[in-house]
């Protein structure tokens with residue numbers, strides 16, 4: 290199969306969808322791999338390392354896209370990338386469509402087959418291609434939040450660990466999944482006082498058992514959120530309803546109950562965000578202030594630590610990339626019930642229920658397309 294790896298073009302996105310190690314695996318299986326010149330530079334993989342792996346370097350973005358049967362990316366396609374996609378091509382990347390109607394309609398209009406990393410499932414009920422980047426983003430969320438608390442950033446001037454004789458800061462994490470657990474773990478490591486809220490009792494049981502009471506676990510209700518808003522120095526939004534737009538859990542009115550200069554880090558921004566006042570920001574300008582509250586809402590947090598993130602992401606995507614390349618999308622999805630929910634759009638049709646629901650579109654059962 291003809292596989293292409295374009296250079297990512299989202300603001301400060303330095304990850305790449307395939308490492309030289311991955312390229313070598315695909316080439317050894319008889320596939321042709323074209324890598325856009327410079328695509329791996331930001332993650333520490335120079336062009337020569339892809340050539341040594343048997344990939345072909347191509348400096349021309351037009352031919353990278355037009356010659357490919359399977360396109361491997363990291364971030365959701367930007368408008369100029371959507372314009373390059375064609376019917377008959379398969380795109381494999383993060384899509385986060387429920388937050389992006391224009392992108393959804395653009396992908397439908399392209400006629401291409403679009404498979405999302407973030408809606409592929411596993412036997413344990415997890416999201417194995419989201420989890421590695423959620424681990425990274427969760428770990429980064431606390432450092433972003435701690436920076437936001439500094440006065441020069443508009444923050445309250447609280448140092449999360451405190452100092453001898455001065456109490457530590459309070460961190461609330463809403464959603465105790467992969468992002469939430471990793472954020473909570475980093476905040477504990479810094480010496481902050483940490484509370485995790487979740488709607489899932491089994492998940493709170495896991496956290497309680499794992500951390501032996503070192504973090505508080507609270508069932509997420511409107512009352513609990515009111516209390517967290519009043520008490521916390523830093524609130525991290527880490528909820529997810531897979532494939533769907535995030536619920537808005539903190540309203541603008543609630544910001545008035547927060548201590549001035551407190552920080553909201555909305556990691557769930559890629560699914561639209563879980564705070565009413567969240568809007569996606571970039572690494573170039575990651576924060577803004579609403580009603581005295583610092584907001585950090587970067588939708589591609591792992592892009593900032595591209596070396597670690599690229600290795601973690603490609604470790605997880607590689608088996609699926611190999612299946613797509615060896616079998617083609619229809620057989621690869623038909624053979625694997627956990628890969629099938631990755632299909633979001635095919636030939637103008639939406640195949641993921643939560644995305645169709647978000648925009649009042651009809652949903653087509655992906656199983657009906659791969660038989």
Ligand SMILES: NC(=O)C1=CN([C@@H]2O[C@H](COP(=O)(O)OP(=O)(O)OC[C@H]3O[C@@H](n4cnc5c(N)ncnc54)[C@H](O)[C@@H]3O)[C@@H](O)[C@H]2O)C=CC1
Pocket residue numbers: 407416419420422423424426463464465466467468469486487488489492509527528529530536538555556557558559560587588589590591
């Ligand atoms: N901004 C960025 O760069 C990145 C963002 N993310 C995003 O972070 C979000 C979280 O991802 P994961 O932790 O992997 O998901 P996850 O599925 O592991 O965890 C989500 C948790 O939220 C809980 N939850 C759902 N509704 C809730 C509610 N109303 N109140 C409290 N808890 C609720 C669930 O029970 C679950 O435990 C996703 O939107 C994901 O796409 C992930 C990686 C990078």
Ligand SMILES: CC(=O)C(=O)O
Pocket residue numbers: 364383419422423559588589590591592
């Ligand atoms: C998950 C996601 O959106 C990212 O890693 O950028």
Ligand SMILES: [Mg+2]
Pocket residue numbers: 365385559588589
């Ligand atoms: Mg995004």
